Amino acid sequence: MTALPASLQSWFDARGWQMHPHQRAMLDRARAPALLLIAPTGGGKTLAGFLPTLADLAEAPEPGMHTLYVSPLKALAADIKRNLRTPIDEAGLPIRVEDRTGDTSAHAKKRQRADPPHILLTTPESLALLTSYEDAPRMFAGLKRVVIDEIHALAESKRGDQLMLALARLQALCPDLRRVGLSATVDDPDAIARLLARHPDPCEILEADPGPDPDIEMLVTDTPPPWSGGGAKYAIPAVLEEVRKHRTTLIFHNTRAQAEIFFHNLWLANDEGLPIGIHHGSLDRGQRERVEAAMVAGELRAIVCTGSLDLGIDWGDVDLVIQVGAPKNVKRLVQRIGRANHRYNAPSKALLVPANRFEVVECVAALQAVKERDLDGDPRGPGPRDVLCQHILIAACSGPFDADMLFAEMNSAGAYAGLTRAQFDACLDFCATGGYALRAYDQWRRIVQRPDGLWQLRDPRSAQRIRQNIGTIQDTDTLKVRWRGRGGAPLGEVEEGFAATLTKGDTFLIGGQIVRYEGLREMIVEVSRDAAQKPKIATFMGTKFATSTQLSHRIVKMCQQEDWPELxxxxxxxxxxxxxxxxxxxxxxxxxxxxxxxxxxxxxxxxxxxxxxxxxxxxxxxxxxxxxxxxxxxxxxxxxxxxxxxxxxxxxxxxxxxxxxxxxxxxxxxxxxxxxxxxxxxxxxxxxxxxxxxxxxxxxxxxxxxxxxxxxxxxxxxxxxxxxxxxxxxxxxxxxxxxxxxxxxxxxxxxxxxxxxxxxxxxxxxxxxxxxxxxxxxxxxDERLLEEEVTRLLDASGLATVDAPARPVWRVPW
Amino acid sequence: MKQSMNRLVFDFCGATLEALGSGALHWPAARTLVVSDLHLGKCARGAATGGAALPPYDTRETLARLARDIAATEPERVICLGDSFDSVAIGAALPSEERARIAALQTGRDWIWIEGNHDPGHVGAGGTHLETWAQAPLAFRHITVPASDAGEVSGHYHPKARILLRGRALSRACFLMDSERLMLPAYGAYTGGLWTHSATLSRLMGPGAEVILCGERPARLPMPRAEARRA
Structure with a gap:
């Protein structure tokens, strides 16, 4: 058993805390080359990931980067920095912790490259960018551990693929690098373990006690839900009643638009003025940060939110989670429910609010799946090659590379273990020529092979453009929204497609307020206040998830029951x-x-x-x-x-x-x-x-x-x-x-x-x-209706008789 | 792209004309084929001037369509009604392969380049360059002149129409005509358009104006106009 350094142990003791068994196990297995921890939310997962690092660095740490922490959210990196400071400061550990995201100042970024902190907290995109610099080997020299938080979320997207390619690069720079993944409860831990470990190395999996079953029900209201739509407006009084009965409630929605509409309706009905906030990815950063701060300070009774609050940020004393709209996916539902009650080993409390009649059936089916711990998930195929192309360009930015070595490096990333040389060469050729149809255009000839066989950027100046375009997040095109007038405060963003449908005077919801569209200036949507009760146009769109295969099967099965006493x-x-x-x-x-x-x-x-x-x-x-x-x-x-x-x-x-x-x-x-x-x-x-x-x-x-x-x-x-x-x-x-x-x-x-x-x-x-x-x-x-219309008009106007030649003459000449 | 040679025959100022589904105008009695706003070299120009970088296959696409229409109508004369090139300079700068295609189309027939606002000079391709060309009862120029005599055929505006069919909206490039003037749709690939219900086109066209929608079967309908919009 590995002992904690005295300073940390006395910090635990002073608080009357004991390590959770899985935290101790993480410490014991600190030397594993790859280790995946599966623990429910609130299980002290992040601390478990950092304990070995803190233990290593407790006494007289050497300068240089020791641990790299990667999380899918900038906010999470900032949050972890705050949380890590507590044990480090209170135990008096000489450890420097800094975060580095798109929001970090240029000055701080420059300093970090020259003099890296012991622990660097970052996102996959910022890490990819770091590996693209010529001085990456110096910055990461001596790196011992990398901790990937919320790896279950990253594993489902190209961001995870990019991250694993960057890890392969780091592993080449630091062969002793050990990998730790932290995951919420998932259906297939082995799949995530395969992604995490250097292929074909094994990866140990540590499963923490999942805790008691959640206390979860469907909210049944006197008013039946409508036939269609996703607003769940009918449930507003019942939801307000629940907010009143609990300390802090998170109200999850599947889309930003639905969150906005619901928040608006909630405020209209909120006669006693309960403090309720809204949080989603389209809101202005300042506004989001204010809500986050109020939340942490315990000033809010409820937050209407979307997936932007899905991940492990510690929101303090949440004692109820409400999911509005069918959850579509049981795994995500379980992860969301975990947001309530951060005390480990206490059941989470959650309510499902179906938005329409069909969702009632879907919610009941999802509840059964949660009870049976039947999580759903579709296996992800091999790593996508567009990410590979970007990675080749990133590699070229950091300096000349050898194709064989780069190919071997990529093969060591789990998702790309099956990548063939021919597939790799096709990507390399694309980066070099743009592909057959585009070969005549210089702009797509990004890399060239030197006489010595190494590949390098054709034009070194292109490195800057490549760096500017690093990332795999498929953002829809959005426009910023501001109050009209000079220096108008930012409100958030709307999809460009939505903005295009607006005409002056249209009203819509953003950040819970009804605003009036005034015009578009320099690609910024300008709005003014509007006193209307109802927005003219609902609001922008949002991601729509498909109901999972497993959940769909449950629904069909339910349809075959004799009767439906549970509905x-x-x-x-x-x-x-x-x-x-x-x-x-x-x-x-x-x-x-x-x-x-x-x-x-x-x-x-x-x-x-x-x-x-x-x-x-x-x-x-x-x-x-x-x-x-x-x-x-x-x-x-x-x-x-x-x-x-x-x-x-x-x-x-x-x-x-x-x-x-x-x-x-x-x-x-x-x-x-x-x-x-x-x-x-x-x-x-x-x-x-x-x-x-x-x-x-x-x-x-x-x-x-x-x-x-x-x-x-x-x-x-x-x-x-x-x-x-x-x-x-x-x-x-x-x-x-x-x-x-x-x-x-x-x-x-x-x-x-x-x-x-x-x-x-x-x-x-x-x-x-x-x-x-x-x-x-x-x-x-179209053709039939058009013909019908022409005939109708000809008959009606009498053109048919006065303008006889005006009839189509069909002739196909060959 | 599927290309149909189906055509719609109509009378305009005493001439019997055929509107082709591709957007070309055929005047059988004069053995003349008219196309407008080819905008050849549009994408090449965009790339050269730092605009959107698009591979210049648009020119090939437009010329291929023109070749099919010429083969189907066998005209003695082809009139390009202006804005044939996206700029004067681009005419000479087109890849030799495409210049050769143009030369091949020109062989054995009169070829008239009417000057447009994008190509107001000699574009460096064979053929005759004119501001207007007339043969009674018609006169051809790039931009319509308000007080012109009846029988004017022009381009420039890239007209397109939006109509409702049993509650269903349909948008297509179109010919536009009233008793005195006829306007051609843009023939070039990737060219945008101006709605017939825009203020500009509604103002330009006289009462009783009609459209002929391009497409598999050209269809003649009353012109959708500004006042009919959002009805």
């Missing part, structure tokens, strides 16, 4: 009515309803494949319908169904659902699709084909979209096998397109497709008609 009456009645007039979805079968409505033929496909896959299904089915001459006009998708409307009714669905034909159509159809263009754009930025920052000037989203769309069209036509096109297809298949889940659905239902022809809208289909995000289909229906 509130309003929802059980709804399902009973559906059973009466149509049918409920069954496991292993695909339910399709067809009925006329609104002057069009409607088709509802209950695939339960999650929002993204249902969206893709909409694209593919409408394509097949177009081929069959059924003139589809558009579709809309939710997590559980796709609604397609068109001019003709579908009578035989089987040919439409032939999975082989669906998949065959995928390439050609998706090629011209906006989803692919969006995916391409994200990867093109990461791989360095496009640059967000050029000479300190940020490109506007519209400029960037324009050039990325044209590049996409060009490559599609002249170089469809271009590396970036391959990457786009790979990405789309597992991301926005999510074809895997369509395959999963096809395998699940086989040819067991039930088409029900009905006379009117069914209960289960009704909410779909209120769903936003309808996608129009341009094809036969």
């Amino acid at each position: 509130p009456d309003h929802t059980a009645d709804w399902l009973r009515l559906q059973r009466e007039v149509s049918r409920l979805p069954q496991p292993g079968r695909l339910l399709i309803e067809s009925f006329p409505h609104d002057g069009r033929e409607q088709l509802v496909v209950y695939g339960f494949a999650g929002r993204n896959a249902q969206q893709t299904l909409g694209l593919l089915l409408t394509k097949r319908m177009e081929e069959e001459g059924l003139a589809p006009m558009g579709f809309v998708a939710t997590d559980y169904a796709t609604l397609i409307w068109g001019l003709d009714a579908v009578t035989d669905p089987r040919p439409l659902f032939d999975i082989a034909r669906l998949e065959a159509g995928l390439d050609g159809w998706l090629a011209g699709n906006a989803v692919m263009k969006r995916t391409f754009r994200a990867s093109a930025f990461i791989a360095g084909l496009l640059e967000r920052q050029v000479g300190g000037q940020r490109k506007t989203g519209k400029q960037a979209t324009m050039s990325s769309d044209v590049l996409y069209d060009t490559l599609l036509k002249y170089d469809p096998e271009h590396l970036l096109m391959q990457i786009t297809r790979e990405e789309a298949m597992r991301g926005l397109v999510d074809f895997d889940r369509i395959r999963e659905m096809a395998a699940r239902v086989g040819d067991r497709i039930d088409l029900l022809r009905l006379t009117r809208v069914t209960p289960l289909a009704a909410p779909l008609f209120l769903e936003p995000g309808r996608v129009p289909i341009r094809g036969t229906a």
